[in-house]
Amino acid sequence: MARKDIMEVNLKKTSSESVRPLFTPEVSDSLSGLDIxxxxxxxxxxxxxxxxxxxxxxxxxxxxxxxxxxxxxxxxxxxxxxxxxxxxxxxxxxxxxxxxxxxxxxxxxxxxxxxxxxAPVSLDAYRNAVMAQKGKVSVNRSSLRSLFSDLVLTDNLLDQLGPALNSQNSIFLYGSTGNGKTSLASRMARIYDDVIAVPYAVEFDRQIIVVYDPVFHERVDTAVQAIDPRWVLCRRPCVIVGGELTANMLELKMDESTGVYAAPLQMKANNGMFVIDDFGRQILSPEYLLNRWIVPLDRRVDYLSLTYGVKFEIPFQETVVFSTNFDPSKLADEAFLRRIQNKIYVEPVGPEVFDQIFIRVVENKNLKSEPGSSKFLRNLCSELMGRELRACYPDDIITIIEAISAYEEVPVLISKDNLKRAADIYFTQTLTVTDT
Known part of the structure; x- marks a missing residue:
């Protein structure tokens, strides 16, 4: 989760003049109209x-x-x-x-x-808003390639991803590390070009639950008529969590010092996407998460509890994306995997894609590269090191070359010698242990 490609997610921007929310709550001029x-x-x-x-x-x-x-x-x-x-x-x-x-x-x-x-909105108003703002997605290979133009993706991967996104059902991205699963998952919210209304807070049983979170909800200014100011117009959220995910992040949590509840992550992700990166490496076990979400994934509803035991239902209207390096069959049983209809294997990159990634990294960093550098790096990664090609290698190794150049106070040059030096730093060596 610390990878810079998560931090550099740049969701598709939308012209404020062209946006009209699916749900526009009216301003209430009377106390009775607040519904609280x-x-x-x-x-x-x-x-x-x-x-x-x-x-x-x-x-x-x-x-x-x-x-x-x-x-x-x-x-x-x-x-x-x-x-x-x-x-x-x-x-x-x-x-x-x-x-x-x-x-x-x-x-x-x-x-x-x-x-x-x-002031909060009522739970019923929140439920109605979420259901009224279900995402509508229709992408094809051309539009998807445009949305992911900053990534090098094969037609085969796009042709699996497109139908999965159109279905808006949960997605399981799996494959070996370093081949772009996180980069892909963190950009999926680009398929949305509309805005939604998110309440600052929701009231239930006289308890206040804070929903709006500026970390996940990006405010937008639109040219629509005035709406109930208790709601904020935002781009659809993309909540991304990794190994830091714990069980209490999926439940209502009351701050004892204030008496106010914070909405769980899946509530903040409603009408958007919830990406669980590095699935299987969380503090909580995969079994716990799978058991916790087997009903929400199947029925599209979730049940939350207040501290004194009162339960209530909320919509679970979001696309959940699991990203993992593990074999899915070793993480979940058949009953759970059946509820995740879209399972997409992100395979190691081939030589052609590897070279395209290498060229793009060099161009994006505005660096100079000697002829044959990409092929030389391929040999280092696959033949000499005995490793399959991975999409992360060009950027990771070139970043090391930049660091070496800064240390030696010389211009950055992508040469065979520098690639070899950086690769020696990047890849671990097999140690021979001798008895003494």
Whole structure:
């Protein structure tokens, strides 16, 4: 997961003027239209004032992503109960703070939950949004080659990958290490050219679950009409995890210091892709993950639990991509593999593809290469080292040459001597152990 090709994922950009979301939640001008408990909104406003002090209706509206009229409705209600002290007016807007009574109520609410961010949407609204925003994919060999133009891929691989992506069912990429499975998986979200609405948070049983995550949800500005500000327009997410994946990342997790839940990774990946890289090398066992997801993969729903045992259902509308160096039959039983309909073998590269990758690496790095360098490197990797050709070798070995050149303070030159020197550093040698 530390490979730079993950960090360099550059999803296809979309013109903001041409985008129209599949789901456009309307702005609610009344408290009843929010579809969440009135008292939850009241508590949210009180907690916000408790942490910020003096505020205005406009500032609260902007911070909590609620319409001005909704905030005003709550303000008038709590004002009658003497929860506020009016400090003055500014541009026809009240400037106010909590009264002693308001402070006491807000303190009790804050002790139970410290969430003061954007107002949540209801669980039903979230479910409806996910189902309304199912991805629609239609790619052919030509369009797929264009989307993956920064990779060197064979027609055979594209012809397996295309139907798999069109099906939007789970995908199992397998094959020996270093042949581009991670690079391929991390770019698959390029097939989407639309945007979706993601809620900042979801409410269920008066509990708040934070869903929007700027790490995975890339905001976009579009020319569509105003939507409910509790939702964020984003590109479809591509969540990538590797060996760091643990069981608790797949469950609701409450921060005991705040009383707020964080959505699990598969919830953040809804309407997009969830890539599990280096499958089989996680801290959790493959058996655990397979048992945990056998129902979601089959029925497209998942079940989550609050800390006190109450369970609820969410959609599982995402394409899951497993990438592994292991034999799939040794990682999963037949029942699970049957639920992953697309199994794609990413084979070692041949001489022609190896040379194409070599040339592209040299060109992208704007380096000079002696004639015959690619063939010489092929011989080093296959004949001399007794290894199959792998897609990662050109970039990895040329990177070592760059480091050597920097160390010796000389221009970078891809020569046979430098390739041999870099290969000696890159490949391990067989050690002969002698008894003493």
């Amino acid at each position: 408990p009135d008292t939850l909104v009241e508590d949210l406003i009180l907690r916000r004032l408790y942490t910020t002090g003096t505020n205005s209706l406009k500032a609260l509206s902007q911070a909590l992503k609620l319409s001005y009229s909704v905030v005003q409705e709550i303000f008038e209600r709590l004002r009658k109960e003497q929860f506020f002290e009016i400090k003055g007016m500014q541009d026809r807007d009240y400037i106010f703070t909590l009264s002693g009574k308001g402070q006491e109520f807000a303190r009790k609410s804050y002790e139970m939950c410290r969430y003061v961010g954007p």
